Amino acid sequence: MLRYNPKNIEVKWQKKWQDDKIYLAIDFDPRPKYVMLTEFPYPSGAGIHVGHTREYTLGDVIARYKRMSGFNVLFPMGYDAFGLPTENYAIKNKISPIKATDDNIKIFEQQLLSLGLSIDWDRSFRTSDPNYYKWTQWLFLQFFKAGLAYQDETYINWCPFCKTGLANEEVVNGRHERCDTLVEKKLLKQWLLKITDYADRLIDGLSTVDYLPKIASQQINWIGRSEGAEIIFQVDESDVQIKVFSTRIDTIYSAACIILAPEHPLVDKITLITHKQAVKDYLISSQSKSDIERQDEKRDKTGVFTGSYAINPINQEKIPIWLADFILVGYGTGAVFGDIHDERDAVFMENHHIKATYSVLPKDKEKAKKVMSGELVFSGDGILVNSGQFDGLTSSVARSEILQFLVDKKLAIKKVNFKLRDWIFSRQHYWGEPIPIIHCVDHGPVAVPDDQLPVVLPSVDNYEPTENGQSPLSMIDSWVNTVCPTCGKPAKRETDTMPNWAGSSWYYLRYFDPQNDQKFADRKKLDYWQAVDLYLGGMEHTTLHLLYSRFWHQFLFDQGLVPTPEPYAARRGQGIILGPDGTKMSKSKGNVIDPTEVIRSGYGADSLRIAIAFIAPYDLTTAWNPEILGGTYRFLNRLWVLVHNFVEKQNYVIASEFDELSEKKVLSTINKLITKVTDDIEKMNFNTAISAQMEALNILYKLNYSDKKIKVEIWQSSLESFIKLLAPFAPHIAEELWHVLTNSTQSVHLSDWPKADVSYLTEDKITIVVQINGKWRANLTMPVNSQEKEVKNEALRHEKIAIILKDKTINRVIFVSDKLINFVI
């Protein structure tokens, strides 16, 4: 017998699978389809890490299981190739990003191959390929033509040290993650996508798909829908009106001031001459603060009085108008009424000695006293007081009645606000898809005609962003200068590129038809493959990539371009694998586990895959334990020995020597295992699927080495089933042992998933627990379906029970069929 050595078998089978193309997904195949999608990687120079390995291995387990279960499985892989790390790498090493991407993808392919993934490589692509980004550009133009892509002046993050515009994701805690400089804001004209138009749809759509509840609630949270009212406050002795958004219109009687964001457009108009200087000083001081400084001063709420007053529409009271930089210009109307029932407002008003009264009291009398004495700021719902005709109403009733009252007078409207902002879609960087727009003096921004797509990213000498914040593309005059597609006059190309979220917003659709040069994907193929059945990815993409791609898809659905309203029928997120020391893996800490190193070290891909499946539930963050590999290797080795032993010395014995009890044990073990593993994979309980296989193997192993004789056919069929159950997890050793055991020419991965024989699932005899007052006292072995009477008699005859129950009165007997009997004394 050869020793189990992964090196001898893994590369051999990987090559064979590639040559035979056994993992191809077939368009329009009559079998039911199953699309198993894992997030495609960013091909960085560092190669794959354990996080990739977890995601792709578990995706592969499901893909293989579904394939064996009769599905036409599509398990694709591509590369999210545009983005900053590659650009930075190219700048630093003075090589082209195209070359860097090429090199990195070669490494990735090699590494992914060594994991033994059942990917359909014929459908692979990278987002930086012009044949791909032609369609990213085309899809962008559909947004543009629908009025959902627009330009606006917005503040971008600007690093004054690097002299470059930054993407949000490069700003960590208000600093540029690379150089740690405090980030400033710079006003630039930018492209935005109107994701806010889809805010409600993005929430509602979640109820039609099967997402992990945590993921759905994070998206809902991020979108941040809040219902309230927009209320009109007339400025005293002026024709100016201020619109104020509030979710607490029930507290309007206690409005003690109006507070505007410093950037509010009406600031200039309402500031009295006598207050101009103070306001100007305040604006300068608040503008010079970076985001992080504003956050640092959470408790110190600064502000300035404008000199003007507003009229509270509910009671005609005159209240002062202030400016304060804790009010955000981007949310609601950029104005609030200051109110003692809001903790931030209360602090602000106290700081600036603005007189405030309460209008809502808690139901709890002790609490109410504290509110009245000013000891407590009450921000919850309660009962209205000091509120004229609305006194005595509960907050929720008052909200609708006061709103209606003001709506009737045309002083308020019902309004829904979202935290979600429009998606800033411009990047002033080189390594991204050029935005396919031409700016014409007469016609403004014009779409590049379809037949001129793709707008190919030109090669440049210098990939660095320019000092004025423009993309390096702006330096190439020959590329920038073009003609207007509408009038033919000289015009200039847009020089911004798209964010790296663009290519990943629709990539799953391209897997359905990766070569198409007429359309982003053929409709018939979309109809066949949509939607993605299961999407597995990192939790960190919940509010960016996952939300963005749902938005794109919903838009495409509205345009009639895709058949389903949602892209992903189900979404799960895998947990992070930490370093062995329990902290996040990082090069500087030296706790990085390199999966390819593990494979090369001699444990092999199968032991690694099993370890990943076994170490913890897939969605749990857990520390990597290198020693677990010893255990998973031993497990595979035991199976190797068992199968080879059986094949090499199966000895035929005469019928009378067979041990029926042992045979039954083998059959019940294997059939229970089939049920358990099938169920566990369906529920993604990979760790218990493995432990069940270990347990079963231990039983089979012992039986094999006992002197009990078991029929060859029973061993043969049981081992075949066992290998099939293992195949999704450890595809190489399963394939090898399958061929050793069966001499078949067909791959185990194309064989049928085993079905349990129910007749072996139930036992004739079962263990029944005897409890006294709920406490375990003894076990009984009884036939299945024994009646209460029989069990009770048997229990009372039990020596131990008899001793305890002597001289005691049984008040009650609780009987659970086939499980337990409990005497209450």
Next chain:
RNA sequence: GGGCGAGUGGCGGAAUUGGUAUACGCGGUGGACUUAAAAUCCACUGGUCUCAACAACCUUGAGGGUUCGAGUCCCUCCUUGCCCACCA
């Protein structure tokens, strides 16, 4: 501050509708094989009491509750993880 989770041996973690808590694996101890080591195999491995075995009692972050019976359900508290955060 808000939202969503999680607390079980030395460690990662099991535990159907509430029904023998600690499966499986790691680590540890003892043993077999070996000149020796590695590998492999066997036995033991939550705590207290006990020379030991049997038995008994205790044990799922803390405290209370519901129940014949609670890791599981309810309440209060503590600890901790992730995401968001001056969002009116």
